[in-house]
Amino acid sequence: MSNELTLEKAGAKTPAGETLLELSGLQKHFPVMDGFLFKRQVGAVHAVDGVDLTVSAQEAVGLVGESGCGKSTLGRLVTRLYEPTAGTIKYQGKDISHANRKELAPIRSEIQMIFQDPYSSLNPRQTVGAIIGAPMEINGINPPQGVQRRVQELLETVGLNPEHYNRFPHEFSGGQRQRIGVARALSLNPKLIVADEPVSALDVSIQAQVVNLLQELQKDLGIAFLFIAHDLAVVRHFSQRVAVMYLGKIVEIADRKSLYESPRHPYTHALLSAVPEADPDDHREQIRLNGDVPSPINPPSGCRFRTRCWKAQDKCVTEEPPLVQLSGNAEGHLTACHFPEEGAAAVPAPRDAK
Incomplete structure (x- = not known):
């Protein structure tokens, strides 16, 4: 250089x-927009x-x-x-x-x-x-x-x-x-x-x-x-820091080590479970999400991930979870989930990770 x-x-x-x-x-x-000559807004x-x-x-x-x-x-x-x-x-x-x-x-x-x-x-x-x-x-x-x-x-x-x-x-x-x-x-x-x-x-x-x-x-x-x-x-x-986005909103944000080793949001767990691992002895189960991502024209009420989440309950339908720091999380590790995961490592750290 x-x-x-x-x-x-x-x-x-x-x-x-x-x-x-x-x-x-x-x-x-x-x-x-809808209409041929006289267009009008029908959604967003x-x-x-x-x-x-x-x-x-x-x-x-x-x-x-x-x-x-x-x-x-x-x-x-x-x-x-x-x-x-x-x-x-x-x-x-x-x-x-x-x-x-x-x-x-x-x-x-x-x-x-x-x-x-x-x-x-x-x-x-x-x-x-x-x-x-x-x-x-x-x-x-x-x-x-x-x-x-x-x-x-x-x-x-x-x-x-x-x-x-x-x-x-x-x-x-x-x-x-x-x-x-x-x-x-x-x-x-x-x-x-x-x-x-x-x-x-x-x-x-x-x-x-x-x-x-x-x-x-x-x-x-x-x-x-x-x-x-x-x-x-x-x-x-x-x-150094990673934010996870789903359907227009950030659902989890943390420093690299905390997010990859102790994810709390179910969606983050699902994403990390799909990361290929070179270790032949690694037999972790991949989390398969049901259904497709909902339309951003008419997003779900409450938690937007609830339609595909295996932990969703009635509260998730009516209340949108705030992006906050949960107990046990590292400082600055924010999660938007009413029923977060325990934070166990979703994927093993790569051997050359710094």
């Missing part, structure tokens, strides 16, 4: 532990429905859950690609929930996004140099060494050849394209990066390379990450 780039980044670090991002009661409802998709979450400076927070639970929508709300329906988004103490384009201008450079698909997120008509350099030109940033030199440094930082400056995206593999996306996100010296399933479209052999690259950047450059994924093994490797 370029020493010059590292020093430049280090100077812009926010002190570790300081709250960088704070979400409170965040909601995003997409209207469902509750994609994100009351999320409370914080991300500290230089921290990596993982967000996991089934497809369709609202993870990607939450990421786009954080980057203000979507306008929230309700709730607040605070960045370094400033409410940006409904900030206009002019008010967001100085913050845009500090919150960047890595998209899921490395094929569709890059303009095929532009060279790599133009793709990575565009954010700097749009924001009027002129590095002392020039834009081209800065782009070449970024290419070297993400493990690509600086001489590839004039190549087009179709000349690269999937893993290399995602590295170009990472370089583009780094071009504005961000303090927070939202990584939306950054390795799900890549071959397994390439996933580890990209995740290790992001982990090195997070540690060396002091960048905070909101790491969205459905692969719990990848999230365990990358994140």
